[in-house]
Amino acid sequence: MMAEFAQYLAAFLVLAGAGFSLIAAIGVLRLPDLYTRLHAASKAGAIGAGLVFLAVAVVSLDGAVVLRALLGIVFLLLSTPVSAHLLARAAFRSGEEPTKATTVDDLK
Numbered sequence: 001m002m003a004e005f006a007q008y009l010a011a012f013l014v015l016a017g018a019g020f021s022l023i024a025a026i027g028v029l030r031l032p033d034l035y036t037r038l039h040a041a042s043k044a045g046a047i048g049a050g051l052v053f054l055a056v057a058v059v060s061l062d063g064a065v066v067l068r069a070l071l072g073i074v075f076l077l078l079s080t081p082v083s084a085h086l087l088a089r090a091a092f093r094s095g096e097e098p099t100k101a102t103t104v105d106d107l108k
Helices: 002-030 034-059 064-093
Strands: none
Touching: 002 034, 034 064
């Protein structure tokens, strides 16, 4: 009974992760400039991959696999925002202009 519930929960988590990854992919394709694309990819992509890692942790009955999946989630949550920030900063410093629809708050 419990193993069957874990499989249904894992299936739901995989579908939710795939949905978030699809939203991230659509955002990368549809959004107008690099900065908003980075936002979509970093937020929705990290959540999607984290949910898939969580599904792996739920469906496996091995403690080592659960630990690796949880460490993968922690790594994603720590590295994805930092890398998106560094990419956006490098693009801004190299002169990449946002579109006119994007609001820029200058602190000059």
